Amino acid sequence: QSALTQPRSVSGSPGQSVTISCTGSYTVGGYRYVSWYRHLPGKAPKLMIFDVNKRPSGVPDRFSGSNSGNTASLTISGLQAEDEADYYCCSYAGTSTSVVFGGGTKLTVL
Protein backbone atom coordinates (compact mmCIF):
# COMPACT_ATOMS: atom_id res chain seq x y z
CA GLN A 1 0.00 0.00 0.00
CA SER A 2 1.34 3.37 -1.07
CA ALA A 3 2.24 5.88 1.63
CA LEU A 4 0.95 8.62 -0.69
CA THR A 5 -2.78 8.61 -1.39
CA GLN A 6 -4.22 9.91 -4.63
CA PRO A 7 -7.81 9.79 -5.86
CA ARG A 8 -8.29 6.87 -8.22
CA SER A 9 -9.85 9.05 -10.87
CA VAL A 10 -10.74 12.62 -11.73
CA SER A 11 -12.47 14.05 -14.75
CA GLY A 12 -13.19 17.34 -16.40
CA SER A 13 -14.41 18.84 -19.62
CA PRO A 14 -12.14 20.56 -22.13
CA GLY A 15 -11.24 24.03 -20.92
CA GLN A 16 -11.98 23.28 -17.27
CA SER A 17 -9.47 22.90 -14.45
CA VAL A 18 -8.85 19.81 -12.35
CA THR A 19 -6.75 19.29 -9.26
CA ILE A 20 -5.20 15.99 -8.25
CA SER A 21 -4.29 15.64 -4.60
CA CYS A 22 -1.51 13.60 -3.06
CA THR A 23 -1.81 13.08 0.68
CA GLY A 24 0.90 11.60 2.84
CA SER A 25 0.60 9.93 6.19
CA TYR A 26 2.85 12.71 7.35
CA THR A 27 4.02 15.93 5.81
CA VAL A 28 4.56 15.31 2.10
CA GLY A 29 6.79 18.34 2.04
CA GLY A 30 8.82 16.66 4.75
CA TYR A 31 10.07 14.39 2.03
CA ARG A 32 11.67 17.58 0.74
CA TYR A 33 11.17 16.87 -2.96
CA VAL A 34 7.77 16.40 -4.61
CA SER A 35 7.34 15.69 -8.31
CA TRP A 36 4.52 14.73 -10.64
CA TYR A 37 4.54 12.40 -13.67
CA ARG A 38 2.22 11.74 -16.57
CA HIS A 39 2.11 8.13 -17.70
CA LEU A 40 0.60 6.82 -20.88
CA PRO A 41 0.33 3.10 -21.74
CA GLY A 42 3.47 1.79 -23.38
CA LYS A 43 5.43 4.97 -22.69
CA ALA A 44 7.93 5.98 -20.06
CA PRO A 45 6.60 8.34 -17.39
CA LYS A 46 7.07 12.02 -18.18
CA LEU A 47 8.10 14.59 -15.59
CA MET A 48 5.50 17.36 -15.38
CA ILE A 49 6.31 19.16 -12.10
CA PHE A 50 9.31 18.95 -9.77
CA ASP A 51 10.47 20.58 -6.57
CA VAL A 52 6.76 21.07 -5.73
CA ASN A 53 6.00 23.73 -8.33
CA LYS A 54 8.68 23.89 -11.04
CA ARG A 55 8.00 22.94 -14.64
CA PRO A 56 10.61 21.32 -16.89
CA SER A 57 11.22 22.95 -20.22
CA GLY A 58 8.46 22.09 -22.65
CA VAL A 59 5.72 21.48 -20.09
CA PRO A 60 2.91 24.02 -20.62
CA ASP A 61 2.16 26.52 -17.88
CA ARG A 62 -1.33 24.98 -17.66
CA PHE A 63 0.34 22.56 -15.24
CA SER A 64 1.10 23.81 -11.76
CA GLY A 65 1.95 22.30 -8.41
CA SER A 66 1.52 23.26 -4.79
CA ASN A 67 2.08 21.80 -1.35
CA SER A 68 0.35 22.43 1.94
CA GLY A 69 1.04 20.43 5.06
CA ASN A 70 0.59 16.78 4.24
CA THR A 71 -1.00 17.33 0.81
CA ALA A 72 0.65 18.11 -2.50
CA SER A 73 -1.52 19.04 -5.47
CA LEU A 74 -1.25 19.09 -9.25
CA THR A 75 -3.57 21.48 -11.04
CA ILE A 76 -4.21 21.30 -14.76
CA SER A 77 -6.04 24.29 -16.17
CA GLY A 78 -7.54 24.64 -19.64
CA LEU A 79 -7.96 20.87 -19.96
CA GLN A 80 -7.20 19.39 -23.33
CA ALA A 81 -7.97 15.94 -24.69
CA GLU A 82 -4.24 15.17 -24.79
CA ASP A 83 -4.07 15.58 -20.99
CA GLU A 84 -5.94 12.31 -20.54
CA ALA A 85 -3.48 9.99 -18.81
CA ASP A 86 -2.47 8.53 -15.46
CA TYR A 87 -0.75 10.97 -13.10
CA TYR A 88 1.53 10.01 -10.23
CA CYS A 89 2.95 12.04 -7.40
CA CYS A 90 6.36 11.14 -6.06
CA SER A 91 8.14 12.14 -2.90
CA TYR A 92 11.80 11.85 -2.04
CA ALA A 93 13.44 12.70 1.26
CA GLY A 94 16.87 13.51 -0.10
CA THR A 95 20.25 11.98 -0.74
CA SER A 96 20.62 8.31 0.14
CA THR A 97 17.00 7.89 1.16
CA SER A 98 13.94 6.20 -0.28
CA VAL A 99 11.37 7.26 -2.84
CA VAL A 100 7.65 6.73 -2.75
CA PHE A 101 5.06 7.04 -5.49
CA GLY A 102 1.40 7.74 -5.02
CA GLY A 103 -1.07 5.15 -6.25
CA GLY A 104 -1.85 7.11 -9.40
CA THR A 105 -4.86 9.04 -10.66
CA LYS A 106 -6.59 8.42 -13.97
CA LEU A 107 -7.57 11.70 -15.57
CA THR A 108 -10.46 11.51 -18.02
CA VAL A 109 -11.23 14.44 -20.29
CA LEU A 110 -14.95 14.22 -20.98
Next chain:
Amino acid sequence: QVQLVQSGAEVKKPGASLRVSCKASGYTFTGYYLHWVRQAPGQGLEWMGWINPDNAVTNYAQNFQGRVTMTRDTSVSTSYMEVNSLRSDDTAVYYCAKLGDSGEFASWGQGTLVTVSS
Protein backbone atom coordinates in the same frame (compact mmCIF):
# COMPACT_ATOMS: atom_id res chain seq x y z
CA GLN B 1 21.15 14.73 -24.50
CA VAL B 2 20.60 12.30 -21.67
CA GLN B 3 19.63 8.83 -22.84
CA LEU B 4 18.89 5.66 -20.91
CA VAL B 5 18.59 2.58 -23.11
CA GLN B 6 17.34 -0.64 -21.57
CA SER B 7 17.66 -4.22 -22.66
CA GLY B 8 14.86 -5.99 -24.49
CA ALA B 9 11.77 -7.83 -23.38
CA GLU B 10 12.16 -11.09 -21.50
CA VAL B 11 10.02 -14.13 -20.83
CA LYS B 12 10.98 -16.10 -17.73
CA LYS B 13 9.70 -19.12 -15.85
CA PRO B 14 8.78 -18.94 -12.18
CA GLY B 15 11.83 -19.43 -10.00
CA ALA B 16 14.24 -18.15 -12.64
CA SER B 17 16.38 -15.03 -12.41
CA LEU B 18 16.23 -11.87 -14.47
CA ARG B 19 18.78 -9.21 -15.34
CA VAL B 20 17.82 -5.95 -17.00
CA SER B 21 20.45 -3.48 -18.16
CA CYS B 22 20.29 0.29 -18.47
CA LYS B 23 22.97 2.01 -20.55
CA ALA B 24 23.42 5.70 -19.87
CA SER B 25 24.80 8.38 -22.17
CA GLY B 26 24.85 12.14 -22.43
CA TYR B 27 25.93 12.84 -18.86
CA THR B 28 28.49 11.83 -16.25
CA PHE B 29 27.34 8.34 -15.31
CA THR B 30 28.96 8.40 -11.88
CA GLY B 31 27.44 11.78 -11.02
CA TYR B 32 23.81 10.77 -10.55
CA TYR B 33 21.95 8.00 -8.76
CA LEU B 34 20.06 5.55 -10.95
CA HIS B 35 16.73 4.30 -9.71
CA TRP B 36 14.58 1.37 -10.80
CA VAL B 37 10.79 1.52 -10.94
CA ARG B 38 8.31 -1.07 -12.15
CA GLN B 39 4.67 -1.17 -13.16
CA ALA B 40 2.74 -4.41 -13.02
CA PRO B 41 -0.35 -4.80 -15.21
CA GLY B 42 -3.19 -2.69 -13.86
CA GLN B 43 -1.03 -1.37 -11.04
CA GLY B 44 0.75 1.87 -10.32
CA LEU B 45 4.42 2.80 -10.38
CA GLU B 46 6.42 0.98 -7.72
CA TRP B 47 9.84 2.19 -6.62
CA MET B 48 12.36 -0.64 -6.32
CA GLY B 49 15.58 1.03 -5.22
CA TRP B 50 18.64 2.93 -6.33
CA ILE B 51 22.32 2.54 -6.98
CA ASN B 52 24.98 5.18 -6.64
CA PRO B 53 27.11 4.49 -9.72
CA ASP B 54 30.07 6.28 -8.14
CA ASN B 55 30.58 3.82 -5.31
CA ALA B 56 28.02 1.06 -6.04
CA VAL B 57 26.15 1.73 -2.78
CA THR B 58 22.55 0.60 -3.06
CA ASN B 59 19.26 1.10 -1.26
CA TYR B 60 16.37 -1.24 -1.91
CA ALA B 61 12.70 -0.84 -1.14
CA GLN B 62 11.58 -3.10 1.65
CA ASN B 63 9.42 -5.17 -0.69
CA PHE B 64 12.47 -6.14 -2.71
CA GLN B 65 15.18 -6.60 -0.12
CA GLY B 66 16.82 -10.01 -0.43
CA ARG B 67 15.54 -10.59 -3.95
CA VAL B 68 16.88 -7.65 -5.94
CA THR B 69 20.47 -6.69 -6.65
CA MET B 70 21.55 -3.53 -8.44
CA THR B 71 25.04 -3.26 -9.85
CA ARG B 72 26.91 -1.09 -12.29
CA ASP B 73 29.82 -1.20 -14.71
CA THR B 74 31.32 2.26 -15.01
CA SER B 75 33.48 1.21 -17.98
CA VAL B 76 30.34 0.96 -20.11
CA SER B 77 28.12 3.41 -18.17
CA THR B 78 25.59 0.68 -17.52
CA SER B 79 23.52 -0.28 -14.52
CA TYR B 80 22.04 -3.72 -14.02
CA MET B 81 19.05 -4.80 -11.99
CA GLU B 82 18.70 -8.48 -11.08
CA VAL B 83 15.67 -10.14 -9.59
CA ASN B 84 15.86 -13.74 -8.44
CA SER B 85 13.20 -16.30 -7.55
CA LEU B 86 10.81 -14.77 -10.05
CA ARG B 87 7.08 -15.11 -9.42
CA SER B 88 4.13 -14.47 -11.68
CA ASP B 89 3.47 -11.19 -9.88
CA ASP B 90 6.90 -9.96 -11.02
CA THR B 91 5.38 -9.63 -14.48
CA ALA B 92 5.78 -5.93 -15.14
CA VAL B 93 7.44 -3.22 -17.15
CA TYR B 94 10.72 -2.29 -15.49
CA TYR B 95 12.18 1.20 -15.87
CA CYS B 96 15.46 2.78 -14.95
CA ALA B 97 15.45 6.50 -14.22
CA LYS B 98 18.13 9.09 -13.48
CA LEU B 99 17.57 11.17 -10.38
CA GLY B 100 18.21 14.87 -10.91
CA ASP B 101 19.48 17.51 -8.54
CA SER B 102 16.00 18.42 -7.33
CA GLY B 103 14.88 14.87 -6.60
CA GLU B 104 13.19 14.58 -9.98
CA PHE B 105 13.18 11.80 -12.56
CA ALA B 106 13.54 13.81 -15.77
CA SER B 107 15.10 10.95 -17.73
CA TRP B 108 13.75 7.45 -18.02
CA GLY B 109 14.65 4.34 -19.92
CA GLN B 110 12.15 3.10 -22.47
CA GLY B 111 11.04 0.27 -20.21
CA THR B 112 11.61 -3.48 -20.34
CA LEU B 113 8.62 -5.81 -20.38
CA VAL B 114 9.20 -8.89 -18.28
CA THR B 115 6.70 -11.73 -18.41
CA VAL B 116 6.92 -14.50 -15.82
CA SER B 117 4.90 -17.51 -16.88
CA SER B 118 5.19 -21.26 -16.78
